[in-house]
Amino acid sequence: MAFTLSGADVCQPTLPTPIPDPYWVAFSSSAAKLIGLEVDDSGLPQDPTWLGLLAGNQLVANNQHFLNPIATAYSGHQFGVWAGQLGDGRAILLGDIAGQELQLKGAGKTHYSRMGDGRAVLRSSIREYLCSEAMHSLGIPTTRALSVVGSDLPIRRETSETAAVCARLAPSFIRIGHFEHFSTQQNIARLKELADLVMKNHYPECMNAESPYLDLVKKISARNASLVAQWQAVGFCHGVLNSDNISALGLTMDYGPFGFMDYFQIDHICNHSDQAGRYSYHRQPQIMHWNIACLASAMLPLLELQEESETAMNLLRSALDEFSDVYTQQWQALFRQKLGFKTTQEDDMKLLERLLQLLHDSRVDFTSFFRGLGNILTHESVEKILLRNHFVNRELIDKWFTDYVLRLKSENSIDEERKLFINKVNPKFILRNHLAQRAIELAQRKDFSEVQKLNAILSKPFDEQLEYAEYADPPTPDLRAIEVSCSS
Known part of the structure; x- marks a missing residue:
């Protein structure tokens, strides 16, 4: 609107x-x-x-x-x-x-x-x-x-x-920075006008809540918590998670020095300007939560129209606690799906944490690995799993695959059905930096065909598209050094 x-x-x-x-x-x-x-x-x-x-x-x-x-x-x-x-x-x-x-x-x-x-x-x-x-x-x-x-x-x-x-x-480009702007100016009338506009057009259910502005904070928080969990699940790094770049609708916005991880690194930094790693991959959930805290602080004057100041602050603190719950639930659900699990078992997260550490230690390609899980046949020996060849410590990864296959067998799933399930949640194609760079270099010579072709391939990220298999490959060593900064 x-x-x-x-x-x-x-x-x-x-x-x-x-x-x-x-x-x-x-x-x-x-x-x-x-x-x-x-x-x-x-x-x-x-x-x-x-x-x-x-x-x-x-x-x-x-x-x-x-x-x-x-x-x-x-x-x-x-x-x-x-x-x-x-x-x-x-x-x-x-x-x-x-x-x-x-x-x-x-x-x-x-x-x-x-x-x-x-x-x-x-x-x-x-x-x-x-x-x-x-x-x-x-x-x-x-x-x-x-x-x-x-x-x-x-x-x-x-x-x-x-x-x-x-x-x-x-639907709207309103961002957390809009709320901060009026709150910092102590322009409560404008702040209320903005919040009412956002509720009316995008969160109408908040208008009938007992505390509409508190409910609005919760709704915006939940959407962004879910959003960052989805980023983590595909290895996407935004690069500049400033509060003015955070959508009030929980949309990914302001694409600048972003990047999809190729070789997994838990502390991967996609923005060359971010030398301290504030916006690195593993810190994105924490930083998004910090930005929601900025929103809560900006919205405090509106809650104080109905509540005592201390009560209003306590309500917002409680609302902020819900971010972690939403994020954790969504993150765990997404990674269970990526592993091909349709049920929940107690040790799933321990199994996932072991895997992420092994991926980090061996710098295994994040997207290709999870896509490749669909090819595992539970009746074959671990030695026949091709993915193990990407890891330095064969003993540890073989132990992990042994435990993983046992977990798969516990669901009595059929290999072919599980592959279809895994391939629907683990993309084969992502926008890798070297692919974007190739399209850009051709475009700078007035050849826009690669932009069009790449967009068409990425429009079907979960399909096999065998004719474009090379677009699913991780970058060769000479292409890994592509750097992206805040300059645009």
């Missing part, structure tokens, strides 16, 4: 800055269905005026008019430090279409750009496009990417690159 708050303290009218000679880089016919946008046989909009709209060069496409675009104000914590007012520095919200907000990322300066140019480059735009759509196909809540429009306009980052505009869709 459209962002309906108004006023200079909330948002600023912002016209996109046109780019010269725009051209299509990528377009998601899947995301287009969300807004009823019809495409032709080439997979592009039937109406050619959409190119100008999604480039930021015009505000009308066919019968769609977006005459009041805005950039919104928000604040937040960045790398654990209060950063004050931030806002949409390079995102412009065009408006609402079919219940989805349409936002242009990289369409020029806004009131909140500070020292930035408001632009995005082709490299980061392609990465966001591919990952947004890949996450959707994995069944993980996310903002969507409708398109990438390119231009030869030069943009300076570490080197000279070319400009691009990524069009994004979401």
